[in-house]
Amino acid sequence: MKKLFTLLLLISTSLAFGQSKISGKVADAKGEAIAFANISLVGTYDGGTSDENGNFEFITEEVGPQVISVTMMGYEPFKKEITLETKVPLIIDVKLKESINSLNAVVVSAGMFEASDEKKMVMLKPMDIVTTAGAGADIVAVMQFLPGANRVGEQEGLFVRGGSANETKTVIDGMIVQNPFFSSTPDIPQRGRFNPFMFKGTAFSTGGYSAQYGQALSSVLLLNTVDKVSSNSNLNLSANLAGLGASYTHKGWITGSINYSNIKPFIGLVKNNFNFDKVPQGIGSSLTINQNVSKNGVLKAYATYSDNSSAIKLPTFDAENSSYVFSNQNKNFFCNASYKHIFGEGDMVWLSGISVSDNRDLLKLNGVDANRSDKRTQLRSVVNKLFGGQKQNTLTLGAEYHNIALSNMYGANTLSLTDHYASLFAESEFYVSSKIAGRFGLRSEHTSVLNKFNLAPRFSVAVKSGEFAQFSLAAGRFYQNPEKEYLYINKNLGFEMADHLILNYQVIKDQRTFRIETFYKKYSDLVVEQTPSFDPNPYRFPTGLTNNSGKGYAQGFDVFFRDQKSLKNGDIWLTYSFLDSERKFKNYPVMTTPYFVTKHNLSLVYKQFITPISTNIGFTFTHTSGRPIYAMGETFQTASYTKAFQNFSFMGSHVRQIKKQFVVFYFIMDNILGRKNVFGYRYSPDGSQRFEVKPPMYRTVFFGVSWTLGKLNGRSKEADLNF
Known part of the structure; x- marks a missing residue:
C-alpha cells in the first residue's frame, strides 16, 4: 500500500x-x-x-x-x-469580429428591454438592480421604473401597459416560474423570491414578445442564470434588519445558501401601519450547480425551499375598530435544471430543461381553514440553428409541456383543477442586409382544461436609420387561460386574447440610450361575470355566471433616456409613460379604466460611485398620477381618483477590502419625505363605510452588512472594489 x-x-x-x-x-x-x-x-x-x-x-x-x-x-x-x-x-x-447579426447591424427590439450580454443591448445588470434606490434590490421593483410598467403599491407583480399582474409571466432559462413572489397577503406587496446575482441579465418585454413564450397577454420577464466564469471559492455572511444569511461557493461550480428572516427589528425601528398577530419569519435554503460537463456541454441546476409564516389583523366593518386574523404558513419548493449543448463551431445549440414547483399556503381566515395549493411540472426542449452565408440567420424550433394542478379550500369546500398544457413553436430571425432584419414566429398551444387549441403568429421588423439608430415594428397575437377562480366554476370558457402593435425608435451611442415607443393593444374574449351590482373588492371570489364577452384596449407611448457618460462614474435614467386603457371584464358592467391603471408614470434614477472612498449612492424619484376609485354598487357615471403617488428614496453602500475579504455596508431610506400615499379604498358590504389602503410604512429605514471571505466569483479586483 x-x-x-x-x-x-x-x-x-x-x-x-x-x-x-x-x-x-x-x-x-x-x-x-x-x-x-x-x-x-x-x-x-x-x-x-x-x-x-x-x-x-x-x-x-x-x-x-x-x-x-x-x-x-x-x-x-x-x-x-x-x-x-x-x-x-x-x-x-x-x-x-462581429457578424451581421450583432449590434453593428440592426437588431429586432420593439417591445423589449434587454440586459443580457448576448446582444450587448445592456440596460440593467444585476449591479444596476441592487444599487437602485427605492427598489430594495428586488428585480420586479426595479422593472417598475422602466417604461410601460405601472406601480401598484398594494399588490406584488408587474402591471404592464394596461395589463393586470396575472398577464405577466416570469421565465428562468426558458421555464415559467409558478410562484415568483413570496405568498400574497391582502394589500401588502410581496418581494420576489430570487437574488439578482443569480442572473447574468434580464429582458423585460413590454409587448410583442417572441413566439418561444406564451400564456401571457401583456409581458414576460426573462431571466437567464449566470454561466460559470470562475473557479473561485468563497464564503459570504450577511446580516440586516430582516434576518441573517450565509452562502458558500466551492470552486465556482456549486453554491449552497441558508437564511433566516424575521422582520421584528425592522418594524420596531420605524412607525408602521402593520397590525401583526404574528411577525413574519421563516427559513430558506438553496443549492445552485453550474458545471461544464464537456467542452461543449453545460449543466445548470437550481433548487430552493422556504418555509415562512405570519399572521396579520385586517380591518372589518362588523363593529368599530373590529378586525379579523389572516394567518398563513407558506411552504415553497422550486427546482430548475437545464442542459445546453453546442454543436460544431457554435452554429447549432440544443437546450433542454425541466422544472418542478410545489407551493402550499396553509391559510386561516379568522380561524377557518382556507388552504391553497398549486403545482407545476414543466419540460422544454429548444434547438437553435444558424444558417446563411455568414451564419447570420437563426431558426428556432421548440416544444414544451406543463402539468398543472391547482386547488383552493374554504372550510369544508374544495375547488380544484388539473391542466395538461402543451405547445409547439417555430421562429426565424433573418437579415436581408445589415440595415434590415425581420423575425417571424408561430406558436400553437393546447390546454386540456379548456380542451381548445390556438395559433398565435408573431412578427417583427427593424430598419437601421443611422449608424447608431433604428426603427422597429412588432405585431402579434397572444393567448392566455382565464384566471383559475373562473375556471374553478366554469370550464367551458375559452382563451382570453390580446393583439399587440408596437412602433419603436431608439438610439444607442457613447453610453447613452434614447428610446421612444408607441403601442396599441386590443383585448378580446375576456372573461365577464354577470352580477346584480358592482363589488370593487379585488379579492372577492366570483359568484355570477361567466362568459368570454369581455373586451378592451390599451394605447399610449413610453420614453426612456439613460446617460452613463456625462457624469464620471455617474448613471442617470429618465422614464415617462402615458397610458390610456379601458376594459369590460370581470364584474365591470361597462367599458372603464381598470383600478390598477395610471395615466402618467414618471421615474428619475440617479447613481454615483465615489471612487476615493469606495462608496456608491443613489436617489430615485417617482410620480404616478391617481388611480380610479370605484365604490360598492358603482354606476360609473362619474370618475374619482386617488391623489398622485410620489416617492423620493435614497440608498448608499460602502465597500472595505481587507486582503481577500470584502465587507459591504448598506443603508436604505424609502419615501424620505414621508408622503402619505394612498393606493385605494376597501368598502363595507353596503358601501356606507370605507378605509384607506396604505403602504406598510410611510417611511422605511433599512440597513445591513455583507461579509465575503475570498474573491467574488467572476470579478476582477477593480470590479470587486466597485461592488
Missing part, C-alpha cells in the same frame, strides 16, 4: 508539474470586453469561459502544437494555432 501510495503521489506530482496555464482576454474590434465567450482547445476537453471583463484562464496538460478556438453568439468564430510547452504559461488576447 505504501508503494502504491508513493506511485500515485509521484504520478499526481508529475501531472501537476506537467500542466500549463492559458490565459488572456476576449474583446471586440473596439477593444470592449466580451463576456461569456467559449474558449477551448480543439479536440480536447480543456477550456473555459470569459468573465464579465473578458478575461479567461484555464489549465491544460496538452503539449506541442494545438489549436485554440473562441466562439460567441453574434461574432465570427476565431481559431489560432499555438504551441504549448510544459510549465510555460501562455497569454493570448483575442479580438472577435
Whole structure:
C-alpha cells in the first residue's frame, strides 16, 4: 500500500508539474470586453469561459502544437494555432469580429428591454438592480421604473401597459416560474423570491414578445442564470434588519445558501401601519450547480425551499375598530435544471430543461381553514440553428409541456383543477442586409382544461436609420387561460386574447440610450361575470355566471433616456409613460379604466460611485398620477381618483477590502419625505363605510452588512472594489 501510495503521489506530482496555464482576454474590434465567450482547445476537453471583463484562464496538460478556438453568439468564430510547452504559461488576447447579426447591424427590439450580454443591448445588470434606490434590490421593483410598467403599491407583480399582474409571466432559462413572489397577503406587496446575482441579465418585454413564450397577454420577464466564469471559492455572511444569511461557493461550480428572516427589528425601528398577530419569519435554503460537463456541454441546476409564516389583523366593518386574523404558513419548493449543448463551431445549440414547483399556503381566515395549493411540472426542449452565408440567420424550433394542478379550500369546500398544457413553436430571425432584419414566429398551444387549441403568429421588423439608430415594428397575437377562480366554476370558457402593435425608435451611442415607443393593444374574449351590482373588492371570489364577452384596449407611448457618460462614474435614467386603457371584464358592467391603471408614470434614477472612498449612492424619484376609485354598487357615471403617488428614496453602500475579504455596508431610506400615499379604498358590504389602503410604512429605514471571505466569483479586483 505504501508503494502504491508513493506511485500515485509521484504520478499526481508529475501531472501537476506537467500542466500549463492559458490565459488572456476576449474583446471586440473596439477593444470592449466580451463576456461569456467559449474558449477551448480543439479536440480536447480543456477550456473555459470569459468573465464579465473578458478575461479567461484555464489549465491544460496538452503539449506541442494545438489549436485554440473562441466562439460567441453574434461574432465570427476565431481559431489560432499555438504551441504549448510544459510549465510555460501562455497569454493570448483575442479580438472577435462581429457578424451581421450583432449590434453593428440592426437588431429586432420593439417591445423589449434587454440586459443580457448576448446582444450587448445592456440596460440593467444585476449591479444596476441592487444599487437602485427605492427598489430594495428586488428585480420586479426595479422593472417598475422602466417604461410601460405601472406601480401598484398594494399588490406584488408587474402591471404592464394596461395589463393586470396575472398577464405577466416570469421565465428562468426558458421555464415559467409558478410562484415568483413570496405568498400574497391582502394589500401588502410581496418581494420576489430570487437574488439578482443569480442572473447574468434580464429582458423585460413590454409587448410583442417572441413566439418561444406564451400564456401571457401583456409581458414576460426573462431571466437567464449566470454561466460559470470562475473557479473561485468563497464564503459570504450577511446580516440586516430582516434576518441573517450565509452562502458558500466551492470552486465556482456549486453554491449552497441558508437564511433566516424575521422582520421584528425592522418594524420596531420605524412607525408602521402593520397590525401583526404574528411577525413574519421563516427559513430558506438553496443549492445552485453550474458545471461544464464537456467542452461543449453545460449543466445548470437550481433548487430552493422556504418555509415562512405570519399572521396579520385586517380591518372589518362588523363593529368599530373590529378586525379579523389572516394567518398563513407558506411552504415553497422550486427546482430548475437545464442542459445546453453546442454543436460544431457554435452554429447549432440544443437546450433542454425541466422544472418542478410545489407551493402550499396553509391559510386561516379568522380561524377557518382556507388552504391553497398549486403545482407545476414543466419540460422544454429548444434547438437553435444558424444558417446563411455568414451564419447570420437563426431558426428556432421548440416544444414544451406543463402539468398543472391547482386547488383552493374554504372550510369544508374544495375547488380544484388539473391542466395538461402543451405547445409547439417555430421562429426565424433573418437579415436581408445589415440595415434590415425581420423575425417571424408561430406558436400553437393546447390546454386540456379548456380542451381548445390556438395559433398565435408573431412578427417583427427593424430598419437601421443611422449608424447608431433604428426603427422597429412588432405585431402579434397572444393567448392566455382565464384566471383559475373562473375556471374553478366554469370550464367551458375559452382563451382570453390580446393583439399587440408596437412602433419603436431608439438610439444607442457613447453610453447613452434614447428610446421612444408607441403601442396599441386590443383585448378580446375576456372573461365577464354577470352580477346584480358592482363589488370593487379585488379579492372577492366570483359568484355570477361567466362568459368570454369581455373586451378592451390599451394605447399610449413610453420614453426612456439613460446617460452613463456625462457624469464620471455617474448613471442617470429618465422614464415617462402615458397610458390610456379601458376594459369590460370581470364584474365591470361597462367599458372603464381598470383600478390598477395610471395615466402618467414618471421615474428619475440617479447613481454615483465615489471612487476615493469606495462608496456608491443613489436617489430615485417617482410620480404616478391617481388611480380610479370605484365604490360598492358603482354606476360609473362619474370618475374619482386617488391623489398622485410620489416617492423620493435614497440608498448608499460602502465597500472595505481587507486582503481577500470584502465587507459591504448598506443603508436604505424609502419615501424620505414621508408622503402619505394612498393606493385605494376597501368598502363595507353596503358601501356606507370605507378605509384607506396604505403602504406598510410611510417611511422605511433599512440597513445591513455583507461579509465575503475570498474573491467574488467572476470579478476582477477593480470590479470587486466597485461592488
